[in-house]
Amino acid sequence: MRRSFYRLDRSGLSLILDQLKHRGYTVLGPKACGNALQWRPLDCLEDLPGGLSTLLAPAQYRLQTGSETCLFGNPGGLDSIKAILHPPRQTITTIRKAGDQLEISQETPPAAKLAFVGIQSCDLAAVAALDRVLLQNGEADEVYSANRANAFFLSVHCTQSGPTCFCASMGTGPRAKAGFDIALTERLEGEQPEYLAEAGSSLGAKVLEEAHALPAPPEWMRQSTEATQKAAEAQTRKVNRQAARAVIDSTFEHPRWEQTAKRCLSCGNCTSACPTCFCVNYEEQSSLDLASAQRVRLWDSCFTLSFSYIHGGSIRLTPKSRFRQWVSHKLARWQDQFGVTGCVGCGRCIVWCPAAIDITEEFAVLEQAAGSAVTAGGSPHGH
Amino acid sequence: MSSKSPHPRIAVFKFASCDGCQLSLLDLEEELLDVVGAVDLVYFPEASRRMAKGPYDIALVEGSITTHHDAEQIQHVRRQSKTLISIGACATAGGIQSLRNWQDVSEYVRTVYAKPDFISTLKMSTPVAEHVPVDLELRGCPIQKHQLLEVLSATLAGRKPNIPTGSVCLECKRQGTACVLVTAGMPCLGPVTQAGCGAICPAFDRPCYGCFGPMESANAPALAQRFRVLGLSQPEIERSFRTYNAWAWQFRRVSEGSAGAPAAGHEGRQP
Known part of the structure; x- marks a missing residue:
């Protein structure tokens, strides 16, 4: 569709939120909860982390008071919207004894109307990746489908990159290319930020029209592109995604895996924080009186022994085999399975790893070991 | 199973411990009536004077092994029990009292007791599994009461209990x-x-x-x-x-x- 561009001030943006609520959406956004930003329902713009900034480094996340009044300047927080679309704990089936009969009920949630405010390009790419796995890969996952069905994405182009961001090299940001209903560029020229709003769907355009948003000055679009380009150039971490599969394939026995596995805690923080890791385990539960039973689905992690348990035992016994499995799947095998990489460059695995393991650093070592033969085909930055 | 009751016979044993883990059973306030309706608590000195003899279907064992008597007794418990579940950090790892394992326990005995001659103790505090085969360990100081409930529910349903071992x-x-x-x-x-x-x-x-x-x-x-x-x-x-x-x-x-x-x-x- 033809994209149209609007300008919004803070009250205009507030109106958009009201419009969405009026249309029956539950409006969610990154909200400061304790020590981190997390996706939570928003009552108003004041719930967004205006005046807060995040300090990110491997194994370090600090939410602190910042001087700027930007609402969206911060990189992704503790969770991604995976936690909402593909919940960490979900009852799938409940079975009850009723006399001689068994009552079986599927606990599929009703189709939700969720609006995600402030979602960044990396996380939009993660949703697209999850769509491939949970919607388009054979039979659609009912829970994900229901939560995803009417999702409205009010995304934000990143005009600042965090130190752990590497979306530019993964081709997923910092500018959202698709998948949004409205994409904002936050502009801080005066005392209060203003917004360039780009309609990405007819619904997005309609919501903007209803909020009586005015057309944006033509130079705002150019400035927005320049700002996201600058944010891309500021990124210091990268993964050569074109070479990723070849690098992983040729370094399967490289000693680096073992060296890093010595630091790896096998705790599963990376897979939990990853916006695309979708693996789950099913637990069968029963009541003490055997009158009811439930099947519950829980986030699982390929770092546990039970994950690879098959007849006779776990097939990935060593931390090395589990760490290698995860990195290989993210960067290479996912491409074989789903046609995209499983990594969107959000940097959460780097930030939330208690052992400060950095997937970009690991990849760089392997890439160097793989040598130029492997990397000849790809551009160094992978834009 | 007992000839009189169709329910599994459960016994609760205590070694060196604070009783906190077996109290988790009594702490199952809302579920307690369901528990006693589903299992036969035949040996549970903390709760009842009724102390039936074995064999038992399930023995819940709390506490670490710290005396010669403990070391003999745990063999007896094992022989009497189809399934032995050790509960809590004392039973599964030796507990806080295993700090003695790095010290000279006879010096403690001399310092603490007026008549050290009456004290007979082992040099080490050790977990149950160092003495007899254990079928399942429930961790924690104290154990999580819902994990205990899960083990009982799973046993009654004949399924594997959901006791995760990850982080x-x-x-x-x-x-x-x-x-x-x-x-x-x-x-x-x-x-x-x-x-x-x-x-x-x-x-x-x-x-x-x-x-x-x-x-x-x-x-x-x-x-x-x-x-x-x-x-x-x-x-x-x-x-x-x-x-x-x-x-x-x-x-x-x-x-x-x-x-x-x-x-x-x-x-x-x-x-």
């Missing part, structure tokens, strides 16, 4: 608790500690202190290295690993780092 971190992330190590630099033992508690401490902004003992593939030296980066001194690191599950070999790997060799002649279990 506490998985529970934190599932419930959306921001990592206290990453956001506040706290020395949290969550990454090396077995899940099952519901990650209570980090949910209240406190670091996990490892009361559920080492998780399935605990890499304690790597976490200790992280603690060093966070600014903990070597004695502080060693102390953090030397609490309720001090004698678990995965934690001893760290706490014995500079504190010298363990008490002679005892290596503990390794996989």
Whole structure:
């Protein structure tokens, strides 16, 4: 569709939120909860982390008071919207004894109307990746489908990159290319930020029209592109995604895996924080009186022994085999399975790893070991 | 099964411990009537004077083995029980009292007791599994009462109990608790500690202190290295690993780092 561009001030943006609520959406956004930003329902713009900034480094996340009044300047927080679309704990089936009969009920949630405010390009790419796995890969996952069905994405182009961001090299940001209903560029020229709003769907355009948003000055679009380009150039971490599969394939026995596995805690923080890791385990539960039973689905992690348990035992016994499995799947095998990489460059695995393991650093070592033969085909930055 | 009751016969035994874990059974307030309706608590001195003889379908064993009498008694319990489940950090790792394993216990006895001659004790406090085969271990100081309920429910249904052996971190992330190590630099033992508690401490902004003992593939030296980066001194690191599950070999790997060799002649279990 033809994209149209609007300008919004803070009250205009507030109106958009009201419009969405009026249309029956539950409006969610990154909200400061304790020590981190997390996706939570928003009552108003004041719930967004205006005046807060995040300090990110491997194994370090600090939410602190910042001087700027930007609402969206911060990189992704503790969770991604995976936690909402593909919940960490979900009852799938409940079975009850009723006399001689068994009552079986599927606990599929009703189709939700969720609006995600402030979602960044990396996380939009993660949703697209999850769509491939949970919607388009054979039979659609009912829970994900229901939560995803009417999702409205009010995304934000990143005009600042965090130190752990590497979306530019993964081709997923910092500018959202698709998948949004409205994409904002936050502009801080005066005392209060203003917004360039780009309609990405007819619904997005309609919501903007209803909020009586005015057309944006033509130079705002150019400035927005320049700002996201600058944010891309500021990124210091990268993964050569074109070479990723070849690098992983040729370094399967490289000693680096073992060296890093010595630091790896096998705790599963990376897979939990990853916006695309979708693996789950099913637990069968029963009541003490055997009158009811439930099947519950829980986030699982390929770092546990039970994950690879098959007849006779776990097939990935060593931390090395589990760490290698995860990195290989993210960067290479996912491409074989789903046609995209499983990594969107959000940097959460780097930030939330208690052992400060950095997937970009690991990849760089392997890439160097793989040598130029492997990397000849790809551009160094992978834009 | 008893000839009189169709329900499994359950016995609760206590060795060196504080009783907190077996009290978890009585602490199942809302579910307690369901429990006594579904199982036959035939031997539970904490709750009833009725102390029926074995054999038992399930023995819940609390406490560590610290005396010669304990060491004999646990053999008897094992012989009498189809399934033996050790419950709590004392029974599964030796408990806080295993701190004696690094000291001279006879010196303690001389210092504490007026008539040390009456005291007969072992040099070490050791977990049940060092003495007899154990079918299942329930971790924690104390155990999580819903894990106990889960084991009973699973036994009655003839299914495998859901007792996860991965890290506490998985529970934190599932419930959306921001990592206290990453956001506040706290020395949290969550990454090396077995899940099952519901990650209570980090949910209240406190670091996990490892009361559920080492998780399935605990890499304690790597976490200790992280603690060093966070600014903990070597004695502080060693102390953090030397609490309720001090004698678990995965934690001893760290706490014995500079504190010298363990008490002679005892290596503990390794996989």
